[in-house]
Amino acid sequence: MPKLFDQTLRDRSDEHRDTVTRYEMTRTLVEFLAAVAFIIGSIFFFYESLMFAGTWLFLIGSILFGIRPAIRLVMEIRLVSIKAPDKIVPEALRGNDD
Numbered sequence: 395m396p397k398l399f400d401q402t403l404r405d406r407s408d409e410h411r412d413t414v415t416r417y418e419m420t421r422t423l424v425e426f427l428a429a430v431a432f433i434i435g436s437i438f439f440f441y442e443s444l445m446f447a448g449t450w451l452f453l454i455g456s457i458l459f460g461i462r463p464a465i466r467l468v469m470e471i472r473l474v475s476i477k478a479p480d481k482i483v484p485e486a487l488r489g490n491d492d
Contacts, residue, residue: 396474403473410476417469421462428458 396403404414432455438448 396478398467398470398474400474403470406473406478407476410473410478413469413472413476417465417472421465421469424458424462424465428455428462431455431458 403410405411431451435448435451435455438444438451
């Protein structure tokens with residue numbers, strides 16, 4: 395039985411690799427949005443009239459940074475649940491589908 399956070403799961407099959415790609419792209423997008431929220435929130439703090447909106451952007455950024463590890467955990471659970479092929483064939487021995 396595979397374990398969570400086992401790095402060998404990432405390359406076990408095409409489905410494993412595709413899953414990692416999708417989740418990593420999602421995590422990157424969430425991290426980017428969090429950074430943007432913090433940057434804009436920081437700029438807003440220079441203006442008293444925008445401080446309230448800046449505070450909300452800090453909260454949104456914090457929530458997004460909190461979602462990031464949750465995405466990783468969901469990915470790891472998904473990787474463990476994907477059935478691995480009976481025999482793992484090294485990349486060099488696979489036929490080209492092109």
